[in-house]
Structures are given as C-alpha cells and as structure tokens.
Amino acid sequence: xxxxxxxxxxxxxxxxxxxxxxxPGAISRYEIDPDDRAPxxxxxxxxxxxxxxxxxxxxxxxxxxxxxxxxxxxxxSEMFGKVPARPAxxxxxxxxxxxxxxxxxxxxxxxxxYLDAAGQHKFEMMLHLPVNHAGKIPCxxxxxxxxxxxxxxxxxxxxxxxAIADEGFGIAVAFHASIEPDGDEYETESASVRSWxxxxxxxxxxxxxxxGLSAMADYLATLPEVDMDRLAVIGHSRLGKTALWxxxxxxxxxxxxxxxxxxxxxxxxxxMFGETFEAIxxxxxYWFIPAxxxxxxxDGEFPxxxxxxxxxxxxxPVYVASASEDHWAxxxxxxxxxxxxxxxxxxxxxxxxxxxxxxxxxxxDDYGSVAYKIHNGPHALYADDWLDYIKFAKRHFCLYx
Ligand code: GCU
Numbered sequence: 001x002x003x004x005x006x007x008x009x010x011x012x013x014x015x016x017x018x019x020x021x022x023x024p025g026a027i028s029r030y031e032i033d034p035d036d037r038a039p040x041x042x043x044x045x046x047x048x049x050x051x052x053x054x055x056x057x058x059x060x061x062x063x064x065x066x067x068x069x070x071x072x073x074x075x076x077s078e079m080f081g082k083v084p085a086r087p088a089x090x091x092x093x094x095x096x097x098x099x100x101x102x103x104x105x106x107x108x109x110x111x112x113x114y115l116d117a118a119g120q121h122k123f124e125m126m127l128h129l130p131v132n133h134a135g136k137i138p139c140x141x142x143x144x145x146x147x148x149x150x151x152x153x154x155x156x157x158x159x160x161x162x163a164i165a166d167e168g169f170g171i172a173v174a175f176h177a178s179i180e181p182d183g184d185e186y187e188t189e190s191a192s193v194r195s196w197x198x199x200x201x202x203x204x205x206x207x208x209x210x211x212g213l214s215a216m217a218d219y220l221a222t223l224p225e226v227d228m229d230r231l232a233v234i235g236h237s238r239l240g241k242t243a244l245w246x247x248x249x250x251x252x253x254x255x256x257x258x259x260x261x262x263x264x265x266x267x268x269x270x271x272m273f274g275e276t277f278e279a280i281x282x283x284x285x286y287w288f289i290p291a292x293x294x295x296x297x298x299d300g301e302f303p304x305x306x307x308x309x310x311x312x313x314x315x316x317p318v319y320v321a322s323a324s325e326d327h328w329a330x331x332x333x334x335x336x337x338x339x340x341x342x343x344x345x346x347x348x349x350x351x352x353x354x355x356x357x358x359x360x361x362x363x364x365d366d367y368g369s370v371a372y373k374i375h376n377g378p379h380a381l382y383a384d385d386w387l388d389y390i391k392f393a394k395r396h397f398c399l400y401x
C-alpha cells in the first residue's frame with residue numbers, strides 16, 4: 001500500500017513536470033487534452049511483490065521460485081500465450097554470399113532460418129558484424145518492419161548499422177511479418193509459424209515473433225565470434241512489446257530495450273490512457289490469445305500491471321523509452337512502469353530508475369538497471385536513440401575501458 005501512495009504522488013509530480021517547458025518548443029509537445037487526464041487518477045497498481053496467495057516476496061530467491069513463475073504464467077494464459085520451445089528440426093543456411101560493406105568495416109551476412117526439417121517454413125535474417133574486432137562481439141537482436149531487401153540501407157529505417165558496428169556491436173535483424181503475418185498490413189512470404197507448428201497451448205503473434213527472436217539467438221550461438229553473454233534484444237512499438245516478452249522468455253537476452261511499446265508493452269494498464277485493451281484487441285486480436293478478450297474495458301483488472309512484464313527480465317537491465325508526441329503509447333504510463341519495476345531489481349541489490357520524477361525531454365535516467373528516456377518528437381526509433389541504447393549496453397556489458 002505504501003508503494004501505491006508513492007506511485008500516485010510520483011504521477012502528479014510527473015504531470016506537473018510535464019507542464020514545465022524544458023526547452024524551446026517543448027511545451028506544446030507535452031500538452032495533453034485535459035479530458036485525457038481524467039483516467040490518470042483513481043487507479044492502483046497491483047503490488048508486483050505480492051504472490052497470488054497474498055504472501056509478500058522479500059528475497060530474490062522467493063521472486064525466482066514463486067512470484068516470477070506466477071507472473072509469467074499470467075502473461076501466458078491471459079495475454080500473449082506461450083512461446084513454444086525451439087522446433088526440433090530448426091537449422092540454418094546462408095541465403096546469399098557474405099559481403100563487406102561500409103568501406104570493408106562490416107561483414108554482412110544473410111541467413112535462412114529453416115524452422116522445419118524440409119525447410120518449407122523459413123525466414124531470412126541479416127547480420128552485420130564489425131570486422132577486425134578484438135574479442136567476441138556483443139550483438140543487438142531486432143525485428144523490424146521491413147523486408148531484408150528493404151533493410152540494406154539501414155539508416156533509412158533507423159537501423160544505423162555502421163554506427164552500431166563502429167561502437168563494436170553486431171546486429172541481427174529480421175522482418176517480423178516474415179516469421180508470422182501481421183494481419184494484412186504487411187504482405188510478405190511468411191514462415192507463418194503458427195499455421196503449422198501447433199504446440200499444446202495457444203499463442204498469439206507476439207509470442208510467435210518472440211520465438212523468431214530466440215531462433216535468431218540460436219543462430220548467433222553457432223558463431224564463435226559472437227559474445228552470447230552480451231546479447232541485447234530491441235524492438236519498436238509492437239516489436240517493443242515483443243522485445244519485452246522475448247526478454248521474459250529467453251534469458252540469453254541479457255539486456256532488453258523497449259522503444260515506444262505502449263499498450264501491452266511498457267504502458268501502465270490501470271491508467272487506461274491512450275490505447276486501451278479494448279482498442280488494441282479490436283484492431284489486433286491475433287497478436288494475443290482469445291482469453292485476453294475478457295479484459296476489454298477492464299484493463300485495471302488484469303491480474304498484474306506492466307511493471308511485472310518488465311520485471312520478468314530482472315536482474316537483467318531493461319531500457320524503456322517513450323516519445324513526447326506518442327500519447328497513444330502513454331509516455332507517462334511507460335515511465336511509471338519503469339519506475340515500478342524497481343522494487344524487483346532492489347531484491348537483487350540493484351537500482352531501478354534513479355529519480356522518482358519523469359526525466360525532462362531528451363534526458364535519460366539510465367544509471368540504474370532500469371532506464372527510461374523520452375525523446376522529443378513522434379513515435380519513432382531514431383539514430384540518436386540508438387546511441388543512448390548503445391551507451392547503456394556498453395555500461396552494463398562492462399565495455400567501457
Ligand atoms: C498501433 C497499435 C500499437 C502498436 C503500434 C505499432 O498503433 O495500436 O499498439 O504499438 O501500432 O506497432 O506501430
């Protein structure tokens with residue numbers, strides 16, 4: 001209960017902070033329709049550290065043994081469905097000859113991930129690795145919204161391959177809809193993994209995409225030059241939701257980045273600000289399992305709030321990022337989620353966010369194991385955001401000399 005009081009106080013602080021101009025032109029970006037503020041009060045977040053039987057979690061061991069599995073089971077049975085184990089016959093093959101790009105500094109490789117023995121169900125991934133790198137290479141693993149062919153020029157789609165390689169990181173990308181179709185929004189040949197791989201439990205698209213991210217990690221694990229202790233999963237928007245869920249499922253992702261993930265990602269459920277469960281389920285029912293339908297208009301009754309989803313990655317570092325114009329994704333709710341994941345990290349003697357007020361536009365609260373930033377502008381992942389994520393990853397991966 002004590003925590004809940006802090007939450008509402010922090011929320012009020014956050015909103016008054018939002019009324020302060022933090023730079024030329026900034027205030028208008030923060031202005032929110034006054035009517036939209038109504039649902040922001042009068043809610044409480046379920047305590048992430050209270051088990052289903054009402055007992056409080058006081059140690060990391062209790063968290064790992066009892067509360068974490070409970071929370072994971074809630075997301076599996078009520079929202080995303082289970083991410084199934086790796087298909088037994090999954091294998092890999094090159095889809096094109098390797099090439100050197102960016103003046104020879106970076107190796108580009110294209111790979112088929114064959115999900116079945118016959119290779120009928122496959123998706124393509126592309127890897128960029130810095131050459132002449134001393135030691136094993138830390139890597140980002142990402143889904144994006146473009147085909148591999150369209151992703152060559154990464155900078156056009158905010159995948160700054162060269163800058164990432166210059167910082168000593170590799171990056172593996174795949175087109176999300178080539179793993180599992182995303183409605184008819186993105187036409188593509190797709191492995192359509194859910195149409196043929198029928199685990200016992202239902203699973204929505206987000207779980208299928210999360211499985212794709214794990215399959216990409218499986219490929220990386222075959223490369224001795226990749227540092228499997230330093231893999232970061234990253235995604236934007238629906239793929240930010242997916243990154244959080246992939247991080248919850250696959251502990252090989254030792255750092256998790258959720259960019260503008262919004263509803264069912266990092267945005268607080270109970271605030272019902274911006275996109276709600278009803279809105280998301282009406283448009284994208286296939287991202288979820290049918291059991292999720294019963295929470296439409298009952299967002300605050302979901303058994304946990306999204307700080308629990310973030311905390312499933314603890315003690316691994318998580319970066320939550322918002323955009324000031326992205327009211328649909330509820331920036332303040334995303335920040336509250338990051339803030340309220342903190343108590344789980346504290347069980348491990350780690351710090352969550354450093355401050356209990358929302359950072360000013362363009363500033364990062366990134367000294368703890370949970371980080372938050374809000375960029376000035378629209379729903380997007382910019383090259384500058386990448387630089388902040390790289391900085392965070394370097395710090396947590398102990399890569400600063
Ligand atoms: C829609 C959807 C969001 C999602 C976004 C995206 O706006 O309502 O939940 O995050 O698409 O993935 O681009």
